[in-house]
């Protein structure tokens with residue numbers, strides 16, 4: 001596989017020096033996969049934290065192995081997601097997402113949510129409006145004092161609730177350790193970020209992208225380009241591919257993000273972390289994958305179905321999005337995380 005280099009001297013938010021992006025010949029972006037177990041080893045911790053933050057500074061993304069969510073739990077979550085989405089639509093609609101953006105809970109059929117409505121946030125490029133070809137299920141913390149979860153009734157799918165409740169809890173434990181590593185790597189007291197994530201406003205989303213005709217990608221997409229609204233996202237994807245990130249930042253050009261299957265966690269920075277620290281909240285989307293995956297994905301004129309699981313770590317609702325570091329985004333208006341989330345999600349439903 002021949003590597004080639006794309007050099008960009010002007011577009012990065014984070015660096016005034018030249019940024020080098022490495023692509024494979026198939027236009028997929030190469031960025032480090034880090035072993036999170038190094039964080040637990042006192043002699044490796046400092047180096048790990050430094051590398052973790054420098055990768056996020058450069059790409060807004062990093063891949064992690066040994067992150068703390070057990071493989072068996074990831075397998076169970078994918079199996080539970082597959083099982084739910086293959087149910088007849090009328091069964092899935094027994095635990096519906098409301099027709100509005102709040103509360104962000106329950107099942108959204110294809111066409112209910114369109115992320116294309118918020119594609120251009122924080123970007124100088126204008127994206128064409130494309131509808132999402134996806135169905136999804138949103139879950140919050142069982143301890144969220146504001147919104148209750150909307151679960152499939154027991155007669156519809158009894159395994160769904162226990163599987164995702166325990167995945168959520170594993171996600172939260174992992175999130176807190178990752179936030180500690182981030183705080184250390186950023187030179188902040190180690191509890192700084194964790195303290196802003198006490199009340200579990202996090203969300204878990206299982207997404208099914210049904211098999212679609214290749215030609216549909218001319219006017220639709222799987223999920224339109226966007227940045228995530230929270231602090232960090234932990235994403236797990238199946239082997240189908242199609243997740244792409246915008247490189248260089250603000251260019252309107254996208255390259256495939258490859259991962260080593262569902263156990264490798266793809267972590268990306270969200271808007272709130274960018275506001276606090278200046279780390280780059282990278283735009284991404286799920287579209288027709290590049291040539292390296294295209295052949296495997298396309299069966300005749302149909303593009304294979306795809307599943308993903310995203311755990312969105314979000315700040316406490318009352319947390320203020322005021323820079324914690326000089327590099328943070330400072331436009332002089334410091335919203336609370338709750339005000340910001342409402343502003344960002346408006347228009348997607």
Ligand SMILES: O=C(O)CCC(=O)C(=O)O
Nearest residue numbers: 207223237243286308310
């Ligand atoms: O399905 C994926 O791989 C990405 C989903 C995503 O970006 C999101 O739900 O915010």
Ligand SMILES: [Fe+2]
Nearest residue numbers: 226227228284
């Ligand atoms: Fe996303």
